[in-house]
Amino acid sequence: MKVGIIGLPQTGKKTLFQVLTGSRLAEQGAQQQPLPGTADIIDERFDTLVAMYEPKKETRARIDLVLMPKIEQETIAKGDIFQNIVDVDAICHVVRVFEDEAVYHTSGSVDPIRDVEMINSEFLMHDQIFVEKRIERLETSLKKIKDERQAKEFELMQRIREHLELEQPLRLMEFNEDDDLLIRSYPFISRKELILALNVSEDNLDDQTILERLQDTCATHKIEAMIVSAQVESEVAQLDNEEERKEFLTDLGIEEPALGVLTRLCLKALGRMSFFTVGEDEVHQWLVRLNSPAPVAAGAIHSDLQKGFIRAEVIKYDELMEHGSEAELKKQGKVYVHGKDYIVVEGDILNIRFNV
Numbered sequence: 001m002k003v004g005i006i007g008l009p010q011t012g013k014k015t016l017f018q019v020l021t022g023s024r025l026a027e028q029g030a031q032q033q034p035l036p037g038t039a040d041i042i043d044e045r046f047d048t049l050v051a052m053y054e055p056k057k058e059t060r061a062r063i064d065l066v067l068m069p070k071i072e073q074e075t076i077a078k079g080d081i082f083q084n085i086v087d088v089d090a091i092c093h094v095v096r097v098f099e100d101e102a103v104y105h106t107s108g109s110v111d112p113i114r115d116v117e118m119i120n121s122e123f124l125m126h127d128q129i130f131v132e133k134r135i136e137r138l139e140t141s142l143k144k145i146k147d148e149r150q151a152k153e154f155e156l157m158q159r160i161r162e163h164l165e166l167e168q169p170l171r172l173m174e175f176n177e178d179d180d181l182l183i184r185s186y187p188f189i190s191r192k193e194l195i196l197a198l199n200v201s202e203d204n205l206d207d208q209t210i211l212e213r214l215q216d217t218c219a220t221h222k223i224e225a226m227i228v229s230a231q232v233e234s235e236v237a238q239l240d241n242e243e244e245r246k247e248f249l250t251d252l253g254i255e256e257p258a259l260g261v262l263t264r265l266c267l268k269a270l271g272r273m274s275f276f277t278v279g280e281d282e283v284h285q286w287l288v289r290l291n292s293p294a295p296v297a298a299g300a301i302h303s304d305l306q307k308g309f310i311r312a313e314v315i316k317y318d319e320l321m322e323h324g325s326e327a328e329l330k331k332q333g334k335v336y337v338h339g340k341d342y343i344v345v346e347g348d349i350l351n352i353r354f355n356v
Contacts, residue, residue: 004088012230013094042260098201193269308356315349
């Protein structure tokens with residue numbers, strides 16, 4: 001699961017990337033290539049399970065982040081930025097909302113609505129150009145020889161073109177399995193899930209105006225959005241211990257750090273959920289697609305567990321919290337045994353029985 005962080009120059013995307021990944025980037029020179037990093041999935045349930053089991057090892061689920069080179073007319077014209085974005089599963093667009101006369105804006109003024117619409121338009125235009133070229137090639141090819149697969153693709157491309165001409169991103173368009181097989185390898189940008197990180201100043205952290213202004217756009221274009229102050233988050237990250245960080249955030253009225261909000265939105269956008277394995281040796285958080293059957297979840301742990309799956313012993317997180325221990329749950333008959341048809345639920349604690 002890979003999320004690309006993009007943005008215009010001077011939006012704070014580098015600062016946010018450093019906060020999320022815990023990395024430190026050199027300030028000299030323009031960034032020419034995507035920079036990879038990883039970030040932990042922040043989940044209070046994981047922390048609670050670690051405190052309960054006191055394991056020798058604790059392993060959070062992680063998300064891959066990629067900081068893209070800044071979006072400028074030059075990178076747009078060359079198409080480099082789009083080639084990089086093709087490789088990610090979702091896009092996090094860092095949008096400047098903060099005012100600071102000492103930090104220039106490429107358009108001369110701060111206007112987050114304009115910037116969001118501009119980037120979205122570039123994505124649509126990129127996809128339209130690709131579709132037009134593909135239709136031309138298919139038309140030429142079909143005149144020479146009739147091919148059923150190309151004929152199906154030609155019809156699909158025409159539908160995609162009509163959709164894009166309505167200025168609608170492809171993530172709003174429904175594709176069946178056959179459609180998906182035809183276009184899976186194609187570089188459609190607007191099909192990717194999109195998250196807006198609205199970078200505000202410290203003084204505007206509790207101001208929801210920008211979210212309200214973008215509400216209709218987010219609802220109609222299937223976009224997630226969050227408010228963050230990259231500068232504040234950077235200052236918090238530099239504090240020595242977790243207690244100081246929590247106190248600082250509380251004083252500012254920030255209920256949850258940016259990492260927690262962003263990773264949760266990424267999971268939601270990409271249709272992923274968490275489940276856990278627990279014990280004295282290790283507490284581990286795993287990610288799996290929504291509505292995955294138990295053998296698929298087992299495969300996320302190890303391929304042998306999926307191959308030799310027998311059954312899953314399931315504990316519900318909320319019931320564990322209510323009764324306080326596995327032993328008490330067993331007394332209450334609340335350790336459930338399920339077969340291959342069981343659909344794993346968000347927060348399940350699994351023990352996989354298998355035989356290879």
